[in-house]
Amino acid sequence: MLFDIHVHSDLSPCSHLPLSDILKHARRRGLDGVCITDHGTMAVGSSVREGVQEDGLCVIVGMEYTTPQGDFLVFGPLEHLPQGLDAQDLLARVDCAGGAAVAAHPFRPGRSVLESVFTANACRLVEAVNGRNPAAANEQALALIRRRNLVGLGGSDAHSLAELGRMATRIHTPVHGRNDFIRALRQGRCQHHVMPLPPAPHPLAQACPTGPGQGHMGHAPAGEPGLPARGIASGEASPALR
Ligand SMILES: [Zn+2]
Ligand SMILES: [Zn+2]
Numbered sequence: 485m486l487f488d489i490h491v492h493s494d495l496s497p498c499s500h501l502p503l504s505d506i507l508k509h510a511r512r513r514g515l516d517g518v519c520i521t522d523h524g525t526m527a528v529g530s531s532v533r534e535g536v537q538e539d540g541l542c543v544i545v546g547m548e549y550t551t552p553q554g555d556f557l558v559f560g561p562l563e564h565l566p567q568g569l570d571a572q573d574l575l576a577r578v579d580c581a582g583g584a585a586v587a588a589h590p591f592r593p594g595r596s597v598l599e600s601v602f603t604a605n606a607c608r609l610v611e612a613v614n615g616r617n618p619a620a621a622n623e624q625a626l627a628l629i630r631r632r633n634l635v636g637l638g639g640s641d642a643h644s645l646a647e648l649g650r651m652a653t654r655i656h657t658p659v660h661g662r663n664d665f666i667r668a669l670r671q672g673r674c675q676h677h678v679m680p681l682p683p684a685p686h687p688l689a690q691a692c693p694t695g696p697g698q699g700h701m702g703h704a705p706a707g708e709p710g711l712p713a714r715g716i717a718s719g720e721a722s723p724a725l726r
Contacts, residue, residue, distance in 0.1 A: 485659055486652045486677060487517035490548070490557055490588065490611065490639025496522040499643040503531055506648060510541050513649030514679060517542035517659060519559070519639070524549060526563045535661040544665050548588060549574055554597025555588040557611070557639070559666050571598065575606045584669035586637055589614040591624035602632055609669055612636030612676035615650035616643075637669075638676035652677045 491506055492499035503520070510518045518541065520528045529545040536542050546559040553571035560583020569577065578585040586609040590597035601607050610629050613622045613636075629636040638651035656673040659665045668674055 485516040485542070485655045486514060486679075487519060487542070487544075487655055487659070487665070488513075488515050488640050488642070488649050488651070489519040489544075489546075489586065489637055489653045490521050490614065490641045490651075491518050491648060492522055492548070492641070492643045493520050493528050495525060495528050496548075496643070498523070501642055501644055501648065503528060505645050506642075507532070507537065507541065507543070509645060509648055511539050515541070515649050515652060517544065517655075517665075518648075519544040519546045519557070519665070521546045521548045521557050521639075523547075524567065529563070542659055542661070542665075544659075544662050553601060554590065555595060556597075556607070557586040557588050559584045559586075559662065559669070571601050572606065575601070582666070584609060584666045586611055586669070588639075589617050589621060589625075589641065590628065591621040592617050593621065599628075602628065602634065608634050608672070610634045610636055611639055613638040613651045613678055615640035615647055617641075635669075635672040635674065636676040637674055638678065649679055652679050 492501060493503045493506060494501055506518055522528055524547065526545050526547050532543055534543055534545055546557055547562060549556050549558050551569060551571040551574055556574060558578050560578055560581045562578065562581060562583055575585050585607055587597045587601060587607050588611050589595055590610055610625060612625050612629055637653040640647050640650040642648040654675050654677045655668045657668045659668060
């Protein structure tokens with residue numbers, strides 16, 4: 485099953501993508517499932533019934549959580565997670581709750597995940613391909629995954645309809661809801677997947693304007709515009725930038 489595990493509804497202050505558009509268009513993009521991962525909130529869960537919809541689309545509610553050590557996509561019974569945790573605390577809480585945490589865009593300029601998170605073996609799930617990343621940042625993530633034998637996943641990080649489904653994760657076991665999805669991730673039964681879609685327009689909103697200090701747990705400004713990150717899934721990694 486193909487899931488876009490990283491989608492922002494317009495409950496994220498930086499997104500212009502209504503939930504209704506996600507639900508309407510996801511199947512047409514070749515997706516079997518979407519994870520809605522708004523910044524710092526799982527509130528979209530009150531507007532959609534999780535699990536398989538009438539058209540067969542499986543909807544999972546998660547959250548993108550910003551820590552000083554990087555951003556994580558978290559899945560589990562985490563609706564009441566306190567704000568302001570560091571990565572170590574966050575990962576411990578998610579694990580304790582039986583959830584799963586994915587290091588989001590670990591090499592995105594300005595929003596990287598501290599590599600000690602991986603050396604300490606605290607997080608084995610890594611967003612290998614992110615639809616908003618510069619291509620080099622995805623290549624570095626793929627190299628990290630190979631180097632440390634981690635599990636690679638893919639997500640579009642869509643903040644607009646044009647971006648929905650640009651990258652995905654293939655789940656190797658049937659998923660009917662949040663628990664199946666988390667189990668597959670925890671068992672590593674998943675793999676990143678670059679979708680065969682036409683290139684999306686250059687994203688206008690690379691930098692999410694809100695940050696933890698502004699009442700939302702958003703991205704800090706990325707500082708550099710992204711480049712289309714297509715077709716690098718099987719490419720050789722470029723030399724590390726840092
Ligand atoms: Zn995101
Ligand atoms: Zn955002």
